[in-house]
Amino acid sequence: MSGIDWIVLTGTLLAIVLYGMWRTRGSRDLERYFRGDHRMRWGTIGLSVMATQASAITFLSTPGFGYEKGMMFVQNYLGLPLALVIVSALFIPAYFRANVYTSYEYLERRFDLKTRQLGALLFLVQRGLSAGITIYAPAIILSNLLGWDLRLTILAAGGLVIAYTVSGGSPAVSLTQKHQMAVIMTGMVVAFAIIVADVTKEIPFTTALGIAGKMGRLEAMSFSFDPHVRYTFWSGMLGGLFLALSYFGTDQSQVGRYLTGASTAESRLGLMFNAVLKIPMQFFILFVGVMVCLFYQFTAPPLLFKKTALQAVEASPRAGDLRALEARHTALFEEKREAVRSLAMALERHDDGAAASEGQRVRDLLARDEAVRTEAKDLVAQVNPAVRTNDTDYVFLTFVLAFLPKGVVGLLIAVIFCAALSASASEINALGSTTTVDLYKRLVRPGQSERHYVRMSKLLTAVWGALAIGFALFAGLVENLIEAVNILGSLFYGTILGLFLTAFLLKRVRGTAVFFAALAAEAAVIALYLSTAIGYLWFNVIGCALVLALASLLQTVLPAGSDRAPGGNAVAPAVGGR
């Protein structure tokens, strides 16, 4: 990175963080620290919700996915607008009526203390683990590509996020996220414009789209019922709906964002903002990856985008094998470039027959090149089995560093940092607020002053931030950690959603029934995970359905009077507050 890039990067990050800290200084009560005195307008809430969901990996993996497989991943988001409508109509009014700081607090109002604790603990375990990954994942990629020290990168990103999240609480998180999203979208639009300008030096834009189509990169929608097709309209609508419903409706890192709204209307509009814009945004980010793929049809891509994976082979006795693979990769690129140019000419003269045959030739060459890349990955794994060879996450940033002008590189690195900070800030803020409100204030030290709880929530937020940094520092020791954390999330999300849907939809069900139903459902989900090969997205549906069904069943068999009436704790307990 050049000096200009460093100025753009550090200037952007520090300006946003310092402005956020200055604007939100002096929080002395929980109302302000956790809910920003209910002053946030819908635009800030909408951007804050969007920034919380979009971590750094979104802007690294998604273009990489577009580059390798095309647009089909956009279908994963089809259930999101429907989920946000349900959250807006059902969850938001309930949370505002109950005047809660956390979503789990609502469970005590509706059921009982043990159900609240169960919901809070499930969240703390799952989100506590993933908070470290949110920092680790971009840090490992940046350190690989830029040669930065991994530990220093983790400490710098983690330290920055702890500083402003502890200082200003939820309002600081929301305010910084608004500006971070502005930087993110500006950076992505600038990158897209530069890539399009580069590609159109070779071929017109419409021809480029035709080539991407012939390469199978523009298939955005599939109505296939084939269970082997991973991304379809059906999986996106059903699996995506339950995942989004649980995430936006019950996960405190999201609930905390829209509880800062000046009214239910402001919070609802913030969610509708996301319902309208999320799919076009994901489409755009994937499309950036497709354009990078087109760019690399005219400029030779590296054999593997993760250059540190190749460095180990270069220093080993197998370096000769690597050079042979690189020679085959280069020869295939030259042949493919000619085939792509022939395809472009066929498309421009509307010669469908030639376009079909040239398209097939390009696809064959792509498959042969992919086989060479797979051989290279196998070679890396043979030399050093500990090295992860998947380089999807490295595609976009490799392109940025090699081909974007000075200054823009700094802006794009700032995009990655902004995304990492914004997602982490929501997570540790939510972990701090849940621990303070649902455990410390309710169980450990009830009846203390507001100032005491604010001090404690700052301390607990800092502790969670430190734990996230600690986890990130040791994350590399655990193989396939990112996937493990994703699976862990899906194992819990269905049960948590089941608790809340029971609260909203099954009015006759009481605390004891739903508590044991949730425990049984969680045990069943874990047993299914250990004994079957069901895709983990489906555990969201299964866990939720089991809680709803078992809670209804248990309520009919439990003796009358074993529980208090539903909603019987609608007023906060006299001692211990919330």
Add this chain to the structure above:
Amino acid sequence: MKADEARATAPPIEKEAEPPPFLGTWPRLYAAVLGWLGLMVLLMHLFTLRYR
């Protein structure tokens, strides 16, 4: 301190009846959002067919 505590236990901001700034009612706004989802599905389907 007392002021702080009073604010913390104050009733929630309850404006549930407040309509959205456009389309008049929330059900209409939700229907429009779901209509937008349908339109996006249709456009992405047509996009897929055009470049398949």
